[in-house]
Structures are given as structure tokens and as C-alpha cells.
Amino acid sequence: MSAIVAYTRVSTDDQTCENQRRTISERYKVDKWFSDDGVSGSVAATQRAGLSALLGYVRDGDIVVVAAIDRLGRNTLDVLNTVEALKETGASVISMREGFDLATPAGKLMLTMLAAVAELERENLKARQLAGLERARAEGKHLGRKKTVNDAEVVAWRAGNSASIKATAEHFQISVASVKRACAAQR
Numbered sequence: 001m002s003a004i005v006a007y008t009r010v011s012t013d014d015q016t017c018e019n020q021r022r023t024i025s026e027r028y029k030v031d032k033w034f035s036d037d038g039v040s041g042s043v044a045a046t047q048r049a050g051l052s053a054l055l056g057y058v059r060d061g062d063i064v065v066v067a068a069i070d071r072l073g074r075n076t077l078d079v080l081n082t083v084e085a086l087k088e089t090g091a092s093v094i095s096m097r098e099g100f101d102l103a104t105p106a107g108k109l110m111l112t113m114l115a116a117v118a119e120l121e122r123e124n125l126k127a128r129q130l131a132g133l134e135r136a137r138a139e140g141k142h143l144g145r146k147k148t149v150n151d152a153e154v155v156a157w158r159a160g161n162s163a164s165i166k167a168t169a170e171h172f173q174i175s176v177a178s179v180k181r182a183c184a185a186q187r
Contacts, residue, residue: 002061003031005091007054009071013038020067023096028065032057045073045082055082060090068097069114075122076115083111149174151182158183 006024017035024030034055034057036050045051051072058064064070064086072093073079083102086093092103098114100107136143149172158168158179165183169176 002063004028004063004065005032005054005058006030006065007034007051007071008067009036009039009048009050011038011040020071021133023067024065027096029064029167032096042075045078045085051082055085055089058086058089058091059081062089062091064091064093065095069095069111076112076119078172079115080112083108116173149178151185154179154182155186161177 006021006028008020008024010017010020015038016038021033034050034054036048038082039048046055052074054064072082074163087103092101094101095111098110100110102108102111133143154168154172155176157163157171158165161167161171163171165176165179168179172179
């Protein structure tokens with residue numbers, strides 16, 4: 001007997017899969033849920049605990065439902081490999097947002113095109129982010145978090161107390177890397 005299996009994923013810990021669950025539940029009576037909370041789509045599907053468990057669970061005739069195709073992965077190859085792995089088990093995949101069954105030839109064509117467009121958009125986003133960072137640097141803007149420790153103070157305390165890097169980090173409640181950077185900056 002076939003089952004309706006649903007998969008949800010959110011990229012960060014401050015997000016929730018609840019909206020995806022609600023969307024899927026409105027249309028399907030789900031027999032089994034799988035989820036990855038706080039797992040980036042850039043993590044390969046086989047390395048996500050929830051999706052790996054789903055791949056081990058599905059059987060011939062099962063229907064796997066996702067709210068959107070990007071829940072399966074963010075790059076074309078990973079999404080296609082995941083869909084192919086599901087098809088090899090005999091399961092079909094339905095993507096609700098895109099509105100197609102990925103087991104059909106037309107669905108696979110749409111999947112390939114949408115995944116390629118999504119990958120292109122991610123690459124464009126990265127390029128825009130890098131351009132923004134370069135512009136900010138050219139304008140002399142400080143990037144990154146504001147420094148919270150005085151390098152000279154860290155080096156002086158370490159020298160005055162003959163302290164190790166680790167002890168200095170613990171004293172100032174900063175990372176070992178921050179102590180090393182402070183020491184390097186004061187040379």
C-alpha cells in the first residue's frame with residue numbers, strides 16, 4: 001500500500017517548517033513526515049538527516065510531497081540527483097508551489113529548468129553581494145563586527161602575567177584567534 005510522505009526544510013534555526021507543513025496538510029493526508037530544521041540547502045541532500053531518512057523509508061508507489069522544489073536542494077545537480085534517487089525507489093515527487101509531478105517527462109523538464117534558474121539567481125545574488133562589499137571597501141567603510149577588545153591591552157596583560165594564549169582568551173572572554181590577532185597586530 002502506497003503512502004503519502006512529506007518533506008520540509010528550513011535553512012536557519014530561527015525559521016520553522018510550520019508554514020510548509022500547513023500548506024502540504026491542506027491538500028494531502030500525510031502518512032509520514034520528514035524534516036530538516038536549520039539545514040542549509042547548500043548541504044548535499046544525502047548529508048541531511050531528515051532527507052536521508054526519507055530516502056531510506058520510501059517504497060515503490062509512495063508519493064513524496066514538498067512545498068517547493070528548492071526544499072530538496074539549491075543547486076541543479078543536487079535536486080536532480082535527489083529526484084532521481086526517489087524515482088529509483090519507485091516513488092514519485094510532487095512539488096506544490098511549482099504545481100507539477102516530477103515523475104512525468106514534462107515535470108522533469110520543468111524541474112531542470114526551474115532548478116537551473118534558481119541556481120543562476122543564487123550565483124547572481126553572490127555576485128551582487130561581492131560587488132556591494134567591494135564598493136563598501138572602496139568607500140573606506142569598515143566591514144565586519146566592531147572590534148570589542150583593545151589589542152595593546154591584551155598584549156600588555158599577557159606579557160605582564162606571563163599568560164598563555166588560552167589563559168589570555170579566557171581572561172578577556174575572547175577567542176584564542178582574537179588573542180593571536182592582537183599579538184600579531186602589536187608586533
